[in-house]
Amino acid sequence: xxxxxxxxxxxxxxxxxxxxxxxxxxxxxxxxxxxxxxxxxxxxxxxxxxxxxxxxxxxxxxxxxxxxxxxxxxxxxxxxxxxxxxxxxxxxxxxxxxxxxxxxxxxxxxxxxxxxxxxxxxxxxxxxxxxxxxxxxxxxxxxxxxxxxxxxxxxxxxxxxxxxxxxxxxxxxxxxxxxxxxxxxxxxxxxxxxxxxxxxxxxxxxxxxxxxxxxxxxxxxxxxxxxxxxxxxxxxxxxxxxxxxxxxxxxxxxxxxxxxxxxxxxxxxxxxxxxxxxxxxxxxxxxxxxxxxxxxxxxxxxxxxxxxxxxxxxxxxxxxxxxxxxxxxxxxxxxxxxxxxxxxxxxxxxxxxxxxxxxxxxxxxxxxxxxxxxxxxxxxxxxxxxxxxxxxxxxxxxxxxxxxxx
Numbered sequence: 371x372x373x374x375x376x377x378x379x380x381x382x383x384x385x386x387x388x389x390x391x392x393x394x395x396x397x398x399x400x401x402x403x404x405x406x407x408x409x410x411x412x413x414x415x416x417x418x419x420x421x422x423x424x425x426x427x428x429x430x431x432x433x434x435x436x437x438x439x440x441x442x443x444x445x446x447x448x449x450x451x452x453x454x455x456x457x458x459x460x461x462x463x464x465x466x467x468x469x470x471x472x473x474x475x476x477x478x479x480x481x482x483x484x485x486x487x488x489x490x491x492x493x494x495x496x497x498x499x500x501x502x503x504x505x506x507x508x509x510x511x512x513x514x515x516x517x518x519x520x521x522x523x524x525x526x527x528x529x530x531x532x533x534x535x536x537x538x539x540x541x542x543x544x545x546x547x548x549x550x551x552x553x554x555x556x557x558x559x560x561x562x563x564x565x566x567x568x569x570x571x572x573x574x575x576x577x578x579x580x581x582x583x584x585x586x587x588x589x590x591x592x593x594x595x596x597x598x599x600x601x602x603x604x605x606x607x608x609x610x611x612x613x614x615x616x617x618x619x620x621x622x623x624x625x626x627x628x629x630x631x632x633x634x635x636x637x638x639x640x641x642x643x644x645x646x647x648x649x650x651x652x653x654x655x656x657x658x659x660x661x662x663x664x665x666x667x668x669x670x671x672x673x674x675x676x677x678x679x680x681x682x683x684x685x686x687x688x689x690x691x692x693x694x695x696x697x698x699x700x701x702x703x704x705x706x707x708x709x710x711x712x713x714x715x716x717x718x719x720x721x722x723x724x725x726x727x728x729x730x731x732x733x734x735x736x737x738x739x740x741x742x743x744x745x746x747x748x749x750x751x752x753x754x755x756x757x758x759x760x761x762x763x764x765x766x767x768x769x770x771x772x773x774x775x776x
Contacts, residue, residue: 372445373443373444373445374443374444374494375731376442376443376444376733377731378431378440378441378734379439379735379736380434380437380438380736381512381738381739382456382512382736382739383436383737383739385435385436386456386457387432387433387454387456387457387736387737388431388433388454388458389430389431390404390405390430390431390452390453390455390462391405391409391442391444392404392450392451392462393447393449393451395412395447396445396446396447398414402415402467402468402469403415403445403447404470405429405444406427406428407427407429407431408431409431409440409441409443412445413426413429415464415468417464418468421465422465422471424464425462425463429462430459430460433454444494444732446495446496447495448495449491449493450491450492450493450494451472451489452492453472453473453488454488454489454511454734455482455485455487456487457485460473460482460485461473461482475507475508475558475567476573476576485566486511486567487511488508488510488511488513489504490502490503490513490734491504494729497727499517499726500724500725501515501517501732502515502527502705502723502724503515503529503703503705503722505695505706506707506708507570507572508569508570509698510535510566510567511736511737512529512530512531512736513735514529514741515722515733515734516735517724517725517729517731518731518732518733519726519728519729519730520730523726525725526701526724527703527723527724528699528700528741529699529700529704529735529738531739531742532737532738532739533738534698534738535568538568538694538695538698539568541694542556542557542568542691545690551582552578553690555578556570556571568695571689571691572635572639572640575635575638585634586632586633586664586687587633587634589664589685590632591631592670593664593669593670594616594622594631596670597615597673598616600673601614601673602614602615602669602675604656604675604676605659605676605715606656608651608655609651609656612624612652612656627653627656629656629660630644632644632664637664637665637689638689640657640661640709641708645661657709658712659675659676660675661708661709662676662707662709663675665689665692665709665710666681666692667682667684667687668684671685676712676713676714676717677714678714678717679713679718689707691706692706692707696720699722703719703720703721704721704722705721
C-alpha cells in the first residue's frame with residue numbers, strides 16, 4: 371500500500387509536542403482513520419454502540435526534541451488533517467457510523483478547549499498531494515509546510531514566526547480601538563492569561579450572535595447602489611464570464627442567477643443566505659468569486675472580478691481578521707477566509723497551498739522559530755501559480771460535518 375514520507379519538525383521552544391493524523395483512507399473505502407503513536411500503523415475505528423466512545427488505540431505521535439525531526443508514513447487520504455498540540459495530548463472521540471469527533475474551539479465543554487493546538491490540511495491520492503495551512507476557523511500555534519518533489523522542486527508555505535499569535539492579537543486589539551468593533555473579542559486566553567488562539571469572525575459569532583451583527587450592512591448597501599447602474603463582470607472557472615446588475619426586484623442578477631443582499635454572517639461563513647451552494651453549477655461557480663470579494667471588500671474598487679490583490683482590504687469595512695492574519699505570515703499566505711483560494715488569472719496565491727503530482731517528502735514544521743530572524747516577504751516574492759482543483763476542498767468538505775459529542 372502506497373505511503374507518503376512525512377517529516378514533522380520541532381521548531382518550537384518546547385520538547386513536548388504531539389501530532390495526530392486523521393482523514394478518510396482512500397484505499398480502504400474512504401473509512402475514517404488515525405495513525406497510531408508509532409506514526410505508521412493505521413487505526414480504523416469501529417462504529418461504537420453510542421456516541422462519545424474513546425479511541426481504542428494510542429494515536430498521539432510524540433515529536434522529537436527541539437530542533438529534531440520525526441518521520442511518519444501517511445496512506446492515501448482525503449480530507450486529511452495533521453493536528454499538532456503543545457504540552458498536552460488532544461482528545462478525540464468516535465460516534466456511531468463510525469464518525470470522528472475532532473477538537474472544537476467553540477465548545478466550552480470540549481476537553482481540548484484549554485490546549486494550544488492547530489492543524490494543516492492535506493489530500494493525497496493517486497494524482498497528487500495538495501496541502502494548505504488553514505486559518506478559516508482560528509489561528510494558534512505556528513505551522514509551516516514544505517513539499518519536495520521527485521522532479522527536484524521545493525514548494526513551501528512559511529506560516530508565522532514564533533510570536534505570530536501575539537502579533538495577530540495586537541492587530542485585532544488595535545482594530546477594535548480604531549473602529550469600535552469586536553475584533554478583540556476574537557482573542558482567546560486560558561485561565562492564566564496566556565494566549566491560546568484567535569478565532570475567525572465566523573467562529574466568534576458561534577457563541578455571540580450579536581458580534582459583528584450588522585457590521586457589513588453599510589458596505590453592502592453601497593455595493594447594491596453602485597451596481598444598479600454599473601455592470602459587474604466575474605470570470606468563473608468552467609462557466610466562463612458572467613455579468614449583470616442589481617435589478618428592479620432588489621437582487622444582484624448575474625446571468626439570471628439572483629443574489630439577495632448578504633448579511634454579515636453570510637459573508638463571514640460563506641455558506642448561508644445568497645452563498646449557500648446547491649445543485650446549480652453556474653451559481654456554485656459564482657459564489658466563491660462573489661463571496662471572496664465581499665471578504666476582501668473590493669467591490670467598490672473595480673467592477674471586474676476576481677480583483678487584483680493590491681485592492682484587498684482597502685475599505686474601512688472589511689474582514690480585518692483575514693487582513694491581519696495575512697500580514698502576520700512570513701510570506702503573506704494562508705487560508706484566512708473560506709474562499710481565500712480565489713485569485714485572478716496569473717494572480718498570487720493567498721491560500722497557502724502546496725501541490726504536486728510527484729511528492730517525495732512532505733514536511734510540517736511547528737513552532738515558527740526558523741523564521742524569527744527573517745524579514746517578511748513582499749507579495750511579489752510569494753509563491754505564484756495557478757490554484758489547483760483541490761484548493762479549498764478540505765475546508766468546505768469538512769464545514770459543518772464534524773460530529774459533535776452528544
